[in-house]
Amino acid sequence: MPDGTVSWRHLWDETAVLHGRPQARWLCEEASGAFGDEFHGVLAEPATERQVAHLDAMLLRLQGGEPLQYVLGHWSFRTLDLLVDRRVLIPRPETEWVAGAAIDAVRDLLRESGERPFVVADLGTGSGAIGLSVAAELPRGSVEVWLTDVALDALDVARANAAGLGMAAAGVRFGHGPWFAALPQRLQGTLALVVSNPPYIAHDDERVEQSVREWEPAGALFATDNGLADVRTIAEGAAEWLRPGGRLVLEIGSGQGLAVCELLLGAGLVDVEVRPDLAGHDRLALGRREN
Ligand SMILES: C[S@@+](CC[C@H](N)C(=O)[O-])C[C@H]1O[C@@H](n2cnc3c(N)ncnc32)[C@H](O)[C@@H]1O
Numbered sequence: 001m002p003d004g005t006v007s008w009r010h011l012w013d014e015t016a017v018l019h020g021r022p023q024a025r026w027l028c029e030e031a032s033g034a035f036g037d038e039f040h041g042v043l044a045e046p047a048t049e050r051q052v053a054h055l056d057a058m059l060l061r062l063q064g065g066e067p068l069q070y071v072l073g074h075w076s077f078r079t080l081d082l083l084v085d086r087r088v089l090i091p092r093p094e095t096e097w098v099a100g101a102a103i104d105a106v107r108d109l110l111r112e113s114g115e116r117p118f119v120v121a122d123l124g125t126g127s128g129a130i131g132l133s134v135a136a137e138l139p140r141g142s143v144e145v146w147l148t149d150v151a152l153d154a155l156d157v158a159r160a161n162a163a164g165l166g167m168a169a170a171g172v173r174f175g176h177g178p179w180f181a182a183l184p185q186r187l188q189g190t191l192a193l194v195v196s197n198p199p200y201i202a203h204d205d206e207r208v209e210q211s212v213r214e215w216e217p218a219g220a221l222f223a224t225d226n227g228l229a230d231v232r233t234i235a236e237g238a239a240e241w242l243r244p245g246g247r248l249v250l251e252i253g254s255g256q257g258l259a260v261c262e263l264l265l266g267a268g269l270v271d272v273e274v275r276p277d278l279a280g281h282d283r284l285a286l287g288r289r290e291n
Contacts, residue, residue, distance in 0.1 A: 005046035008032055011055060012043070019059075023068060030072050031055035067215055077129045079136055082161050084127050087153040089220040091129040094277050095197050098251040098284055099133040101275075102195040105247040105286075106134065109192050110142055112245075117171060118192035121146040121241070123179050123234060126220060128158030130195055136168045143192075148175040148182035151219060179230070180237040191242050197251035198230035199223040227253055228263070235263040235287075242289040250285040257282035 008028055015024035029035045031054040034042045047055070061071045069075040069090045074083050077091040078099060084090055102120075109118055122131030125147035135145045147162070149155045155176055162169040175182035201208060203222050212221065223229045231250060238248045248269060252260050257274035260282075264272045269287030277283035 006052070007044055008034075008039070008047055009043040011047055011052070015055070015059070019062070026068070026072060027055060027058050027062075031058065065211055065214065067211055070215065077127075078133045080129070080132060080161070080165075082127045082129060082132075083157060083164070085157065086215065087151070087217065088126040088157045089216055091127055094283055095129060095251055096133075097277065098195070098197060098249065099130045101284055101286065102130060102193060102249045103134055103137050105249055106138055106143060106193050109245070109247070110138070116142055117144045118142065119144050119146070119187060119190050120193040120195065121148065121180075121183060121187075121191050123148050123182070123194060123196040124198050124220075124230075125149050125158050126154050126197075128161040130197060132158070132161055132165060132169070132172070134193075134195070135162075135172050136165055140167065141171070144171045144173065146173045146175055146183055146187070148177065148179075150176070150178050150182070151217070152176060154217070154220075179233050180241050183241070188241055189243055192246050193249065194234070194238055194242060194246070195249040196234050198234060200227045200231060200251070200253040200256060202227040226259075228256065228259055231256070231260055231285075232263050235260075235267040235269070238264075238287065239268045239289055244289055245291045246289045248285075248287040248289075252282055252285050254281035254283070257285070260285045 012024055012028045015027055029039050031051050032042055058071050067090060069084050070086055074081055075091060078096050082091060106118055120134055120143050125131050128147050131145045131147040134143060147158045155174055162172045199221050200223055201221050261272050261274055264287040270290050271288040273286045274282050275284040
């Protein structure tokens with residue numbers, strides 16, 4: 001450009017050399033403040049000094065190995081755009097599918113009964129991804145959704161994300177503490193759905209990528225007992241906290257299907273089932289408290 005400034009088209013091309021076009025576009029959108037179709041509208045425009053500095057700062061963080069989602073500061077999950085930073089696990093695509101199963105389970109219950117609202121608990125909510133999707137995608141007033149976490153700073157992120165939802169978060173509540181202990185005692189035996197993506201990776205699992213180990217909160221990832229300690233605690237509490245006919249939906253680790261089935265059956269749940277994800281790995285465990 002004549003005055004020494006650069007256009008967004010140029011910055012996008014330049015960023016794409018190292019980061020590929022889709023990732024470069026997300027970064028340029030973030031720095032320009034123009035998203036989606038709007039970004040095409042600014043391609044020929046010059047970037048301001050402040051915008052270029054923002055882009056450079058993000059590129060520097062990426063070079064340091066920080067995951068793109070933390071660098072951008074937000075990430076999409078189903079219908080939501082969630083604030084994410086190092087306080088919470090980056091919500092994964094497979095968890096979108098788990099959230100879908102949770103939403104379907106509540107839809108079934110809503111069809112079976114005219115009672116409202118159904119009480120739902122998302123245990124270990126992190127960014128709030130699963131529970132906020134339940135709140136946002138089901139008819140308003142049909143659910144009261146409890147988002148709980150043992151990590152206070154994760155709950156802060158979930159609160160910020162709930163605030164971004166406006167009216168859709170009217171039925172959202174928060175609880176701090178370990179698993180079911182984060183919920184008020186009066187909810188015992190009343191929950192229509194318990195959904196959780198607990199830590200399920202064994203500490204010595206060598207398949208965990210270096211950037212995950214380095215950047216994401218260890219408390220969100222790893223569990224003792226070969227990754228099954230938290231799943232066991234949730235399974236054991238479920239029969240007590242679910243209402244009769246209430247559903248349990250759990251994200252689980254690849255290869256944990258059989259062990260988790262045994263845990264759910266041992267806890268007295270019925271209709272126990274494990275479903276593989278698109279890659280064919282055990283990913284979702286379902287159970288129900290008997291009517
Ligand atoms: C795998 S992350 C899931 C986060 C989010 N639900 C998602 O799917 O993206 C597990 C979450 O469980 C929380 N957590 C770990 N131990 C816990 C415990 N004992 N009680 C409650 N939450 C716990 C972590 O802080 C973390 O937010």
